[in-house]
Amino acid sequence: MGRLGIDRERPLFIVDVDEVLGLFMASFGVFLQGHGLELRLDRYALFQNIYAPGAAEHLDLAEGRRLFDEFFRRGCADMEPAPGAAEALRRISRQATVVVLSNAPAPARLGRARWLGRHGLDYPLMLSSGPKGPPAAAMAARTTRRCAFVDDLVSNLDSVAEADPGVARFQHVADVRLQPLAPAAPDRHRRIDDWTELGEAVAASLAER
Template structure:
């Protein structure tokens, strides 16, 4: 089970370009999405609700304009020879078709599951349907913690693809391994699934 934004795709870069097209600045100063959106030259970020509006618009109109994370396509292709890959994302419902097209365009057209809220309950259901070991990859500690709570048998990896975010992202190394390079992550997954 693998997340999309900041795992398979460089969401922050794509969202930043989308905002620039609207005359805004996207500064990656903190691990808080809506608090990184500014009007040019201003020191206070946009109101949170305005940021949410741009976020929703990005998923409606711009989420197809995102580059794959370096190494992700090749890693999944290699892993798919030994394991079933499921894309597991919290992208809003209106983005389902655009997200599926983006995945297909970048040769990552594996089964796509849209989720809402914490990922642990659904991850537990999906893990119960396989005989071998299951792996979950996400950038957000809240999703990794949810899977740990609901499906502790699932091996969890934190991956943060955007190099600007890597130093800002909260981690919990006592609960989840953190690997931000797809070649290293692929090797760790292969070791896990045997």
């Protein structure tokens, strides 16, 4: 974790990639089309939204996982960045350390790092798996200042709240098609789907004493 460059005397901003910094589902959908499949946005889910054309039942979950892993080996470099994300992070980085925390498969590290750099998001990257509370709390413990966390999934936001309640938490869903489908918990985590507004809210939370 030392390679992340966390400064004890600076605030810390931890941010997710898929559907936060990048339009993951749009890119994954294009990838699936190349395999003769389709992504139906019927719910806020991943593998349960993969179908063969005309099929009534979604693809087998194990096959969905295989395609997900293949996407990160071959297709994730084509993902479009979320509008406004790069500029918002540039502003936040003037006052805080920025770390990208992504639940991507380990083979995706190089491709994901190159994607971040290509889109003006060249910040330290940490890959993890499972709930994000433990790694986020471990990072937050390395600074004496405020910490903020952004993710699209309520489950990860809840995990961070449990692991370190002092971390400011924000939910963001980048793809406008998914915003009405994404579960939210506004009583626990502030939901902001516009990066300009979100960047200002994060900066304000990090400036608190």
